[in-house]
Amino acid sequence: MRLNGEISDWEEEEEEENRESENNMQAFPQQQKLVVGYALTLKKKKSFLQPKFERLARNKGILLVAIDLNRPLSDQGPFDIILHKLLGKEWCEIIEDYKKEHPEVTVLDPPDAIRHLHNRQSMLQDVADLNFSDCHGKVGVPRQMVIANNPLSIPDEVTKAGLRMPLVAKPLVVDGSTKSHELFLAYDQFSLSELEPPLVLQEFVNHGGVLFKIYIVGDAIKVVRRFSLPNISKCEPAKVAGVYRFPRVSSAAASADDADLDPDVAELPPRPLLEKLARELRCRLGLRLFNIDMIREYGTRDVFYVIDINYFPGYGKMPDYENIFTDFLLSFVQSKCKKKCTTQLVELNIHCA
Structure with a gap:
């Protein structure tokens, strides 16, 4: 093998x-x-x-x-x-x-389900299809488009799609390599031709420099705050030009949980919203081990965007991951025992009848 x-x-x-x-x-x-x-x-x-x-x-x-x-x-x-x-x-x-x-x-998890997250276009489609009107908040996906080839055509394609600058550029394919997690911020349309397709372009959403990393382990949900890209003023793109590379923000070691942050920025997403989001994505993706990168639109309390989903993320950085993960594994023993007992009870009832 x-x-x-x-x-x-x-x-x-x-x-x-x-x-x-x-x-x-x-x-x-x-x-x-x-x-x-x-x-x-x-x-x-x-x-x-x-x-x-x-x-x-x-x-x-x-x-x-x-x-x-x-x-x-x-x-x-x-x-x-x-x-x-x-x-x-x-x-x-x-x-x-x-x-x-x-x-x-x-x-x-099943390989077919994992493959769904290897493409940044397909990974977020399930989020775009959700309805969260009854969960104390709204969850969506930033406006985005896929550039398959020909970097010289990017400025025209962005204009036709009506995307607003600045744009976040990410590789389309997620294959576990360092390159697949590269992140760029493009301030002006014409410098976009410097990027290397295939890639996804997402409209940048101001979010107060804080990212919520939502870890899913079966039915368990754990949220941590991470520092992210700072807000960009409306006039800034007009003053700044070019494409700038950023480190892999979502996996940065620096946690924002203990930082002195604006409460409006630091407040965690509502628990009912997280529970429904996790439940829906577990079902739609067919996965039990993944994490969701989510941001809150700056100036709002209930408008959220999912910007990435990762399979089997860095659980070692999740608080109390040892207990959460071992309990998750043991839940399969309990589930099998319960199923076995139910089967035996059914067989006993049939025999008695």
Whole structure:
């Protein structure tokens, strides 16, 4: 099951991890509740599998086992859950085939559903279709357009679409690379031809320099504030020209939770709105592990915009992620037990009748 080009830079660490997982399988106590096989990139393993999380999982009866990408997946396990974040057609086919052979195993999350978030045009369509009139707020998507090719045509296409400057430019494809998370701010139309398609252009919405990062872990919702791009005055685009590159704002380490912010800017979105948004997107996207990047339009209290959705985000930066995630994993044990008991009760009733 060796995946071309994905293993070479961390193969030695993977082999050592596999040996440790085999030892854990043998030494793990009989009362184990859950076996979770994981296939993650080296970067994701370092950020997610932190010592505190691994200790807590072990204490709660969760066995974390590294999947060996050099062996057939069907020869490993048995697993109750497969947790993964690897890209590539080959890996997706492996997971899909395994799920057909082992329907009892929970895959977090289905490759088809994850692929939906690899394109910034499709990822936000489900948000644009929602109706939040009864949830103490409005949620939408900034006006945007896709530029497929020919950078020289961008100024004319922006004019035809009626988009207002400044514009935020993001790569269309989200493939996990650093480049796919590059962010540019274009102040004037003509400098847009400096950008490299395919990309998405979004109208910039003033939001007080604060971004709400909404983490979804199954039914659990956790919100943190992050510093973001500052407001831009209406006259500023006329004075400034060019395209400026910004760091990856949404994953910046600096949290705004403890900062002395204007209460109108710092106030978290209403809980009923977040619960409905999370519930609707879980259903529409078919995902249980993702995060939503949301901003509040400056000068309002109830107008929000979703600007990005990410699969299996950096949960290591989410407060109390260890307890939230282990409880989420254990919920599958409870769900299976409940289903089994219901089935047995039905069978008993049929027998008694």
